[in-house]
Amino acid sequence: MNLLTDVVPLEENALKVALEDIKNGSKIWEEENAVIIVKSMMEHIGTTDSELRDQLIYSSFYQFILEKNYLNDELLIELLDMCLNDLLMKGLGENGTDTVFTRSFTSLLIGLILGRDNKNSFLSQSTVYKVKDELIDYMNAEKDLRGYVSGKGWAHSVAHVSDVFDELIKNPNVNQELYFEILTPLWNKVFVSESVYIHDEDERILTPILEMLHNGLELKEIEYLIQNIPSELGMQKQQLEEEQYWMLVANCKKFLKSFYVKVSEVDDLIPLQKSIAKCLSEIFPN
16 A cells, blocks of 8 residues: 555655654644654655755654654555665766755665564565665765755765664674675775765764674675775776876875774774774875
């Protein structure tokens, strides 16, 4: 049963008022209006109005899904289908357009649904695997790497989907056999040469990687990737324009320095510091 199919969504201003009223307590959540509110939130999930998108739609979804349990399992599965089959891939491959807000905030909604499933399992293993596959495809193909967009707020596609991968890794249906498949798109997103990450994307990419290490990913897998960075940069240097190459180097350097600090906080991961330090010395010899 599709609960939202024939529902006519509210316009942005009407949705804004409705969510503000719920947020400040002047109106209570009414079951008869639930599908209208939710359909409207999905309709405007990628609005360029940052207050509506971030402070109202996303924060309300967080409250409705994780804090209040307002949305039942059936509705959440329908929302997940909408995310995977339409919204997550909207405009994928574009760069500098407003569709990034839809993709990025759709990924956050997927993360909330996974977070709910992590608390009280309601998604099938096949559904979780589909989420994994779609997230990997999305991460690989996302070209719009902007963080904060003036006048429109946070796009932050890479940071947001990295947060979602963190929730995915915590899911009981995801075992260590899937880790390398998940690790690859995360690791590859460090090696971008179109721009320099300036809004802590490196740390957000690290979060799910550290979660995998915590859950049993072997250090040698990461050591191998770290050791391969200098040769990868050497190959890229032959193919890229000089400006692009130095943006790539800046992203790698920032990532490795953040990684060095993060592993210093966990006794079991301290051996990685040696590999990271060696890699940095090869990239930037004295």
